[in-house]
Amino acid sequence: QLAAITLKENTNLPTAKKLKIRECSPKFANQRVEVYAWIHHNRNQKKIVFLELRDGTGFLQCVLAGDLVHPSIVDKLLREATIKIVGTLVVPPPDKKCPGGVELQADYWELIGSSDPDLEGIINQESNVDQLFDQRHIMMRGTRASSIMKIRSLCLFAFRQHFFENHYMEVTPPTLVNTFCEGGSELFTVDYFGKPAYLTQSSQLYLETLLPVLGDNFTITQSYRAEKARTRRHLTEFLHLEAECPFITYEELQDRIEFLVVDVCEKLYKMDPELILSVNPEFKVPKRPFMRMNYSDAIEYCKKNGIQKKLEDGTEVDFEFGDDIPEAQERKMNDQIGEPIFLCRFPAEMKAFYMARCPEDRTLTESLDLLMPGVGEIVGGSMRISDFNELVTAYKKAGLDTEEYYWFTDQRKYGTTPHGGYGLGIERFLTWLLKEEHIRNVCVYQRTKDRITP
Numbered sequence: 001q002l003a004a005i006t007l008k009e010n011t012n013l014p015t016a017k018k019l020k021i022r023e024c025s026p027k028f029a030n031q032r033v034e035v036y037a038w039i040h041h042n043r044n045q046k047k048i049v050f051l052e053l054r055d056g057t058g059f060l061q062c063v064l065a066g067d068l069v070h071p072s073i074v075d076k077l078l079r080e081a082t083i084k085i086v087g088t089l090v091v092p093p094p095d096k097k098c099p100g101g102v103e104l105q106a107d108y109w110e111l112i113g114s115s116d117p118d119l120e121g122i123i124n125q126e127s128n129v130d131q132l133f134d135q136r137h138i139m140m141r142g143t144r145a146s147s148i149m150k151i152r153s154l155c156l157f158a159f160r161q162h163f164f165e166n167h168y169m170e171v172t173p174p175t176l177v178n179t180f181c182e183g184g185s186e187l188f189t190v191d192y193f194g195k196p197a198y199l200t201q202s203s204q205l206y207l208e209t210l211l212p213v214l215g216d217n218f219t220i221t222q223s224y225r226a227e228k229a230r231t232r233r234h235l236t237e238f239l240h241l242e243a244e245c246p247f248i249t250y251e252e253l254q255d256r257i258e259f260l261v262v263d264v265c266e267k268l269y270k271m272d273p274e275l276i277l278s279v280n281p282e283f284k285v286p287k288r289p290f291m292r293m294n295y296s297d298a299i300e301y302c303k304k305n306g307i308q309k310k311l312e313d314g315t316e317v318d319f320e321f322g323d324d325i326p327e328a329q330e331r332k333m334n335d336q337i338g339e340p341i342f343l344c345r346f347p348a349e350m351k352a353f354y355m356a357r358c359p360e361d362r363t364l365t366e367s368l369d370l371l372m373p374g375v376g377e378i379v380g381g382s383m384r385i386s387d388f389n390e391l392v393t394a395y396k397k398a399g400l401d402t403e404e405y406y407w408f409t410d411q412r413k414y415g416t417t418p419h420g421g422y423g424l425g426i427e428r429f430l431t432w433l434l435k436e437e438h439i440r441n442v443c444v445y446q447r448t449k450d451r452i453t454p
């Protein structure tokens with residue numbers, strides 16, 4: 001039986017400076033510091049224990065020896081326990097890689113929150129995807145998942161930076177709505193004090209009403225789709241970045257989207273290249289201009305390159321003009337071409353009621369999808385109908401109740417303007433940027449048909 005010891009901080013040593021891990025750098029070499037963190041990894045070599053600490057701002061290597069690893073207390077240094085640790089920051093020899101370029105040689109530690117040893121059994125090599133995502137709150141603490149959460153945050157910052165630098169204003173419209181934007185089949189209905197209401201599919205219609213108020217404007221707001229499809233890029237709740245711009249042309253709309261994507265990639269990469277490359281070592285900022293391809297040319301491309309549609313009985317036939325190119329085939333085309341593609345000018349029947357027609361062919365719309373290799377569509381956008389009568393006809397054709405949309409129609413009554421906008425799925429963007437296999441890996445907590453927990 002070992003006599004338990006109690007550690008005491010040596011008050012004769014210089015006062016320690018309280019630092020976040022991100023501040024632990026050679027700047028504080030040979031100084032005494034105090035850090036509060038979670039134990040990310042521990043390696044016990046009997047007389048000496050190596051800890052890797054994590055506090056959300058970075059990772060820090062620590063070395064503990066002597067009484068600090070006395071057998072009566074060392075068992076408390078479990079993975080995910082929280083500790084206060086005090087010691088001297090030293091610059092390790094060049095052949096020893098340490099995050100932040102320093103190592104903490106501890107002279108004192110104190111347990112703040114213990115961790116239960118059952119943690120090791122919660123998720124392991126054998127866990128299947130469902131078990132992993134049941135433990136998302138634990139899994140998120142992992143190196144890769146926590147890096148993705150950081151990139152997600154920086155990504156939102158980069159998008160906002162782009163918009164504010166280019167004089168767009170941010171708006172946050174409500175997500176409980178009584179009209180729909182992208183068609184009725186994928187709507188979540190909620191009981192709103194005895195009347196039906198919906199969770200919004202898109203904030204676009206509200207953004208359009210902000211044009212006379214703010215000019216160029218954008219939002220980063222949740223959208224909801226009751227998607228029954230279980231694909232690796234569909235969520236039922238996603239973060240939707242949408243922008244709306246007055247007095248622009250269809251070409252200018254494409255230029256703006258291209259500028260947004262490239263500028264945000266550049267900004268993000270500049271903010272923390274190491275972090276981005278640690279998750280996707282192949283990351284490269286895409287080159288402008290993006291390929292622009294009409295829907296009709298995409299149909300021809302598929303025919304020429306053996307990309308076919310599958311009928312219900314499993315037989316494969318050529319696509320024809322008017323067919324929706326499904327996700328798998330669209331991705332095949334995109335992957336063959338291997339670069340971003342704007343798919344343009346879709347037939348009106350395939351698209352939402354509000355889209356403006358092409359002046360050269362009124363059966364087509366001034367619409368676009370931006371496809372990225374590996375993921376497919378990350379942006380959908382269009383020019384909008386700006387004529388009052390044309391919009392009223394479009395409501396009727398779509399079977400919409402004109403009365404419900406009076407506020408949207410009024411935009412065409414009091415100072416209409418040609419205008420256009422787009423929506424970009426933040427999770428789709430991140431899935432592409434980080435070359436993730438599945439969209440769920442870039443969500444904080446995924447919402448899909450089969451998952452609402454945790």
Ligand code: 4AD
Binds near residue numbers: 181201203238
């Ligand atoms: O193409 P969508 O449906 O366009 C709109 O909603 C327009 N009202 C946007 C606008 O013009 N303001 O959706 C836009 C983007 C898609 O390209 C995709 O990136 C994302 O939103 N998205 C989804 N992301 C994840 N899961 C889903 N179920 C998504 N549905 C759309």
